[in-house]
Amino acid sequence: MIDERRVSPLAHREPLHAGDFAHLAEDAFRGIVMVRAAPIHLAAPLQAVTGRTLPIRAGHADLGRRCAVLWLGPDEWAIMTAPDAAAQITQELSAELTGYHHQIVDVSDYNTVLTLRGSRVRELLAKLITIDLHPRHFARGTGVSTLCGKAQVWLVCREDETSAREPLFEVVVRRSMADYLWCLIADAGREWAMPVQDPIGQVPLHMPV
Amino acid sequence: MSRQSARRAQNRLDHGGLVDRTRPISFSFDGKSYQGFAGDTLASALLASGVHHVARSFKYHRPRGFLGAGPEDPGALVRVGSDPATMVVNQRATEVELFDGLEAFPQNCWPSLRLDFGVVNDLMHRFLPAGFYYKTFMGPPGSWMFFEPFIRRAAGLGPAPSAPDPARYEHMNRHCEVLVIGSGPAGLAAAREAARSGARVILAEESAACGGRLLGEAEGDALIEGMAPRAWRGDVLAELAANPEVTLLTRTSASGYYSQNWVTLFENCTDHLPPSEAGHLPRHRLWRVRAAQVVLATGAIERPLVFHGNDRPGVMLASAARTYLHRYGVRAGSNAVIFANNDDAWRSAFDLHDAGAHIAAIIDTRPDPAAAHREAAEAHGIGVRTGATIVATQGRGHIRSIDVAAFDAGGVTGKPERIACDLLCVSGGWSPNVALFSQSGGSLRYDETLAAFVPDEARQEVVAIGACAGDFALAEAVSRGVETGRTAAREAGFVASATDPVAGETRDAALPYRVTPAWELPSNLPKTRIRAFVDYQNDVTAKDLHLAVREGYGAVEHAKRYTTTGMGTDQGKIVGVNAIGVLSGVLDKPIGEIGVTTYRPPWRPISFGAVAGQHVGGLFHPRRTTAMHDWHVENGAVFETVGDWLRARVYPQPGEDFEAALQRECRAARNAVGVLDASTLGKIDIRGKDARSFLNRIYTNAWMKLEPGRCRYGLMTNEDGMVFDDGVTACLADDHFHMTTTTGGAARVLGWLEEYHQTEWPDLEVYMTSVTEQWAVASICGPRAPELAADLFDDIDADPERFPFMSHASGHIDGVPARVFRISFTGEVSYEINVPASYGLWLWRTLMERGKPYGITPYGTEGMHLLRAEKGFIIVGQETDGTLTPVDLGMGWAVKQSADFIGKRSLTRSDTARDDRLQLVGLLTADPGFVIPEGSQIIASGREQSPRTPMIGHVTSSYFSPTLERSIALALIAGGHGRMGERIHVARRGADPVPATITGTDFLAGLKEAS
Amino acid sequence: MFRIRCPYCGERDQIEFGYGGEAHIARPADPDALSDAQWADYVFMRTNTKGLFAERWVHSAGCRRWFNALRDTATDRFVATYVIGEAPPLPVPQLVPGDQAPDPAEAIPEEAAGGGQR
Incomplete structure (x- = not known):
């Protein structure tokens, strides 16, 4: 694999x-993707792509079996996922966020x-x-x-x-x-x-x- | 050591105390074997064998015994162990716990404890006054030089261990609602009540067993909540031990109290165990506790009286004598005198009497001791002298007798009477142990009734209770403990159930505490002969304090330093208040106005190991390694650290020295193909519609027109106009950039970008994320690099014509995604190949294999420095030092005029616009074989003048260039840009200056012109 | 060692933070319009307060956000922390020009001065 x-x-x-x-x-x-965006823009796309709820408070994380989302800052999150799943999440999330100010970076390595x-x-x-x-x-x-x-x-x-x-x-x-x-x-x-x-x-x- | 030969413990009682008489323990002191019991300290075991004299004092080498029974003891310092790595010095014998095979030794004496030549200092004491050390600075010319060797030799107590410490140490971070320090009745009550609320409670006890004074006093008819005190203690401890939210720490002292209730606890984990039983535990642990509420139940410390001859072995605090008796089952003497200014100390007389000792006299400085005590003394047949003082003591290694006389305000009134004794119990009253309260920022107040400083106003969430707060009565201490424990938990959000059983009666066995201070007691001897010690460790007498005042050092902080009172390893725990009392007498000022010296952490000596914790040796600091690290190691790289990174500096082959390897690597990079691990460069992904304007404000040069697919070199300056980082940034898309920074500057630059974005320009739509370690980077350069690159790339056209300098492309190498930047740091055709870091080692091995036909040679950071120096490229941190502008560096071309950027305004300040600033130039020595040492100073003339030759600059980089086959150097020279062709000289230590000529910085350009 | 309340993450140890000096000093909009002295005042000169002081911190090891804090420099007590762009929750002496400035030591409200021996 x-x-x-x-x-x-x-x-x-x-x-x-x-x-x-x-x-x-x-x-x-492990696949790891950094996401920066306004929470109001990110919540729905994140749900659509990963099925996870966007945590909006310090210390909070939505930890699913295949995919977890960590709050890192008021406009910064990390998505932790399975090996080789990062590229797809990056792509799909980018597509969903088109038109909104955002940054998505694959940092798995x-x-x-x-x-x-x-x-x-x-x-x-x-x-x-x-x-x-x-x-x-x-x-x-x-x-x-x-x-x-x-x-x-x-x-x-x-x-x-x-x-x-x-x-x-x-x-x-x-x-x-x-x-x-x-x-x-x-x-x-x-x-x-x-x-x-x-x-x-x-x-x-x-x-x- | 055999048990048969062990000294008989003639002073051990056959019952009582916390020692386990079924577990005898053999140990040695000063080469002699002794026997004690489990639960003994070194002090209690030696006292049981009748040994009092165990140490010598610091300055006068006077015999020292056990004044106290715990951490407060100033004199009985010993060395434990003899192994050069694990021995520990300056240990208080009153705290060292016995284990089988313990070896302890006296220190600060030579040739032996009994016969110590250092005693000569004592005979000379009249010529070694307070402040002697300082006086040598001020004395006749040369006196410091004369005395220094003697003073240096005398400095310190025990010798430092000579081998590395093999022990492990740890930190432990803890958060709790209530931290209780001290486990006497008040502390136990507070901890229990707080714990009952469900709050997290930490209870720290300095000694091996909880209970505080409960363990050191006779129980008598005392009650706590209707129970005998020790039974009550057992119940409380059982309750605490059963509560999972309670952390009960013994052998743990609170060493420092910092801001926001951040408290350090020093735990001794294994010092009390024989090495075979220490297991994997660390030796010491430093607990770093963040407590919502702190309860200080640190008790009180008894102080001695200040009288002539008060420092002989056998002189002991009255409370210490009771502690040895009740906690350790040891009678410290068989013929005792009690000397006090308070009612509390009389207990020692009665307790010792009950334990079979003869009490030769009770001497009280007051005319009016408690009537009940006087009656009891009479009933016991003990002689009492009131309104009297001890005017002298006798006995060399151990007290033999005392002289007592009546006195009044004018001095000694009666004829001294000699009384024989082998133990003198002294008490000058009790001082609440306010050190931690004071460290927490709380203020102190002098309480006239108690004749002591007590906590006044707290500055943090802290409450002092029990004797620490001046509440010496048991009932008060317990009830305040209960109340405070509950309040503290409640303040931290935890409420105890309201149905807690109401406790039974609490009452003292002792009389209420009454004291009349007597700070400095008179003697019938001539003044010059009186030696009444205030500080027992540093040998400070009352007379020294008088001298300090006479010489103008009367302020308490001055007097402390001038005389070194309280500056020993005991930090004046028992003597501080006495010194203030004496000063008050000399200055004729109330004690409250004199004030106290500042209490600072640590409360007691703690090990450096505990402070360092695990962060030593290989774990001291992270050394960051790249994905290619294994290859570098396998191929014999010599490493250097750059920031936190380990970088391969050069790869010497068998038989090669450093310089030969360097020259070979650089020749390969110029003539064939070299490869550098450049993974450590900082990389930042920058994205947003305003990313471009953001870069334009950050960099000194222009960024508005950089097209996607292109790269640009940029400089960053601080607001003061000084260069602080540089690097190449690539435009990936109109709103998307890939910035690179220096290796050491990566974190700083990202922080810098965030700072300006968040605090100055939050309106700009831009996000920055570090991608430094997402990519492993191999930079190939040299004339044959394009051929190798063409071989390598699946889908990138490597031809330098079509993939030009300062552009980038994305593609694949054997299917692995790669970003390639055509940027150069060497002047050669270069490809900076970025692959996801997990492919880094594979990429490197692939390059080495596929590059073989082209003569690929790895070069390290030293070669990289040399190659770029040949081109005159700067290295931030090598050429720059935070005081150079882009113009100083000859990089005015990188400064835009079109728009503002950070630091722009500073470039036109009068100072930065000067034309005689240090400016970067090249240097060529007249002798092409001479390589100038880096850092050399530059002077204008070939002769050094006297007294000082003006320096006009210094050399920042210097190499032997394999390309030019001669030496080259970069230097900063005042007004250098205007001095091209000028001859200067490089100063050398112990040799003639070397001539050199100022040139431009691009030496390869010079070569081209010449050829 | 301080414990500092990051407005985003809550209370953490000081080692997670970086210090940023005096707060509420805005970068001049048009630096070229300033004299050398005015520019030097912005770049180099800072208030040295004993008492209540507004200063900048960054939660470097946490959320990487900058924020402002009001600290009593005499006692190291943090009176408040607040996000960038907000006004200080208390009047801060360093922000009041010249001789009208109250004594920073007096500016700390009683309840914030804390403690009190119970």
């Missing part, structure tokens, strides 16, 4: 497990998605994220743009099809920082014996003698 010439940002990493406490994996090649599952994930993320992750404030259906360590991320909390108890957390990060974030999250999981990961960016900055 995925063109084998494509390499995901974390292709060199294997999923990590720390008992039932935390599992870390890459969900590669810009980002990758880290998934976190397990009973201690909120605690693990709280080591790196400053927003309130208590279930009262960050329930399933929440998505925000924030910092994780020193990387800017979108953090999404959604239903986990494999677990009724715990939600699934998705961390969307730009590809160049994906490995840094992977290693940082693994380090935050050390408490529950997540294996140590060394960042690939730790190359020497001088001539070998």
Whole structure:
């Protein structure tokens, strides 16, 4: 399905497990589309193309199985979808928005998605994220743009099809920082014996003698 | 170390306290083996074995013992561990918890604790007055130079670890409705009540066990809500532990209180465990708590009295003696004297007496101690001296006896009487622990009745309760705790159920607290011989404070710094108020008018590791990598960081040095085809009907007529007219542009565009979105690049004639979508090939394979710098430094006159219009083989004059050009544009200046003319 | 460390924000009409207030929106935040010309000055 010439940002990493406490994996090649427009112009076309409702408040997200829409700013949203679905959404949405001021950009290759599952994930993320992750404030259906360590991320909390108890957390990060974030999250999981990961960016900055 | 050899713990009671007598623990101090119990601190275990003298003070190296029993202790600092990586110094023995195999050592003494040559400072104390350090600056010429080596050697207490710290540290971010700091009766009551509302509660306790003074006092007939205090404590803790919304943190102290109720908690996770039991836990954790409401139940700290000889080991705060007794089951002495100015301290006499100690005397500075106490003393057969003071103490490593005499306002009145003792319990009263309240911005007020500073007005959502608020009575502390816990939860939006059971009676076992301050006590000795210590760690005496006032440093903040009072690792926890009291006496001013020194974070020393958290080593900062990173690594690239990016700088082949590789790469780019990973350039998608006019306002040059399919180079300036970024922008459609920026400037430029759009020109219809990492970019250049490109593209005509310079096309490479820009940074025919980033590595490998017949050679950023320097193209950040206009850079052609743009008006300010500004020029050295070091200063003449030769500029880029086979340089020279052909000189360190000639910046153009 | 209420996203830590200096300084419509001194005043000169101060912030790591804040520079208390284009919710001393300006320390209303030992 995925063109084998494509390499995901974390292709060199294997999923990590720390008992039932935390599992870390890459969900590669997800389709991601940035949309900028006035909400009044976007709501109906978005519904028509993706079947999703346009979230209009910070932290809100409409998370469907195949397609999710995240509020990022008062005139800015991200559509997260299946691999290879981004091009079609971009095209159809552009067509629907003709005549209105808008911008639609396919950024599927810009980002990758880290998934976190397990009973201690909120605690693990709280080591790196400053927003309130208590279930009262960050329930399933929440998505925000924030910092994780020193990387800017979108953090999404959604239903986990494999677990009724715990939600699934998705961390969307730009590809160049994906490995840094992977290693940082693994380090935050050390408490529950997540294996140590060394960042690939730790190359020497001088001539070998 | 065997348990048989361990010293007998002669001062351990056979019952009582929180220690577990079924779990003996072996440890060593100063090379000797001892035994304690689980639950002991190093201090309590050593005291149990009769060890008092454990440390030496900072300046005079005087023997120090245990003044306190917790974090407030100033003197008993030890080193824990001997491993050069994991040993920790300046640990308070009163806080170090015992574990099997613990090794502790004295510090700041040589050759040993008992025989310390540093004591010479003590004998010389008359010649080492307060402010000695400062006086060496002001003294006879050269005195600082003379004393500095001695002072430097003496500085610091314990030695720093010499190997890297292997421990892990973490941060933990938390939000809660109510943060309760301190777990004495007030804090426990507040936490329980707040938690019952369903609110999230964090309770932070500094020591290993919750309970505060409840653990340090005899229970007597005290009651809390109808229960014995320790039973009540157990119930509350059980209730808190069962509540999932409560985070109960022991060994956790609130270290800093910042704006908006942002509080840091320092948690010790493993220091109290033997290494084998630490598991995967971090060593320390810094909790960063955002609390809607903060309740400060930080208690109070007892202060000593200021009298001659008050610093010997065996001198102990009265409350500390009770803590050792009731919390640890240790009797700190067998023949004790109690010396106080308040009723509270008398409890120590009675408790020690009940524990089997002989009480040699109770000395009270007041004429009127509580009658009930006097009767009890009489009943116990304890001698009492009122209106009396200790005028001297005896005993070298441990107190042996004291001299007591009556006194009045005029001084000592009676003849001193000597009393033998092995423990002197002192109390100058209690100071509410207002450090955090003060850090939060709250103001303090001096309370005459309590003789202490208490919280006054709060500036944040914070309430002080219990002893921290000056409420020393148990009943008040608990009822205020209950009330405050409820109020705090309610303020944060949580209401407790109204049916909470009404509690039973709460009452104290002790008498109400009464104190009459006595700040500086007299002695019958001559003034010069009196040494009454105020600061036990930094060795500041009352006399030093007198001297500070005499020398003009009487303001409290001045006196503190002049004498270093309260500037040790204890930050004056127990001594601060005494210093203010002494100053008040010297200055004859009420204490309230003297005020307090500023309380600053951290409340106690915390580790650098905890501050840094996980963000160290390889995780210190992200190093961003491109899609082609693996190839660069596999092929031996040497990297450099550009912004946060890792870029391949040069690809040395086996046997090649840096310079040889660089020259080879550049020759290939000029003669065959070179390829550069240019993925890191910033890329911004700009769209909207006003996108064009927006660009016209942002860039210094004109954008209104750029046609779709074409590209243009642009410069950006700040409003001050100074260049801050550049790049090429392509017109994709009339309302759609693809902007590129410098690698390091990408985020800044996008932010800049958004800032102007949102704040100045919101009426313009334009959207900007970063696409930097959507595309991986390989830039191929060189005479054979068109052949390679033609080979490569499925559906783009690569012919430079039909796909001209400064245009772009979209198409495919082996079916992979590609955007190709015909833009150049080297002067060679170039194709900047953009593919979706996940194809980046594939593209690069494909280029290397398909480019082989054309001699494709990867070049790194160093080659890129060299190639563009040959063409005289600037690099923002290399040639520019935020002080250069486009005109200074010789790029006046990029400045439009037709319309306004950001920074335009600044270009005609008198300063920017000067013609002697630094201007960018080329330099050719007279010796073509000499490559000028970058950064070299330029001077006008060949001889350096004395005293100073005027600098007329500096070199910004310098290389040996493989194309010209000679050295070239770019430089900024005052009025350079008007000095073409002029000979200047490049200054060198320790060598003669090198002559060079000013030229234009495009060295290749010069080559063409010459040939 | 501040906690700042982004008008769009709510309260976040300061690390998510960038500071933009004094607020309510409009870019001159016709810079060429200004003298050197007037232009320099726009580019370089800013009010240095002790007390209530209107300033710009950008929620860089969140919604990327610029907004304005009223902060008491003496206590670091944020009295209000509001979106670009809105007038400040309180009279701000820096916006009142010359000698009519009230003392910034007095400009903060009692209820906003906050706290109060209970």
